[in-house]
Amino acid sequence: MDKPVKPALVVVADDDPDDCLMIREAFEDQCADCTLCFVHDGEELMDFLHGQHPDREGQTCPVPDLLLLDLNMPLKDGRQSLQEIKSDPRLQVLPTVIMTTSSDQDDRDFCQQRGANDYIVKPRKYSDLLDVVESLTKQWINKEHD
Secondary structure, three states: OOOOOOOOEEEEEOOOHHHHHHHHHHHHHHOOOOEEEEEOOHHHHHHHHOOOOHHHOOOOOOOOOEEEEOOOOOOOOHHHHHHHHHOOOOOOOOOEEEEEOOOOHHHHHHHHHOOOOEEEEOOOOHHHHHHHHHHHHHHHHHOOOO
16 A cells, blocks of 8 residues: 655745745646745744744644745845755755746856755746746656655
8 A cells, every 4th residue: 555645845935925926826736736835034944944933833844845945035045045054964955946036147156056956037927937836846846756
């Protein structure tokens, strides 16, 4: 008897409510089995990853199956968060995809040098976002849950 597959946990670190809504809808369309958790700044992200998220009521948080990380967030930005994640032995295996509005090559280089698994400029059209989520699901979620 096959053991049940747990839903994939995707953490989205993004402070833009419109982007969060579009990402939620795109995942609902492309990965209905995914569980999404949204955090809105780098400090909240690191608290979540270290098991201190208020929704968890003292439970330890599993390492997510995928992290979508915006670079431009308040309190602690995505660059600082990425460095902290990739220097933590428990978290450095976390697939971390930068998903940001910045198309700056310096940002891309910075993230790749610090261990980001991919760098995606946020699409402007919803149909393009659906394609991105489909690709992310195939690359990072489905291979983890096969």
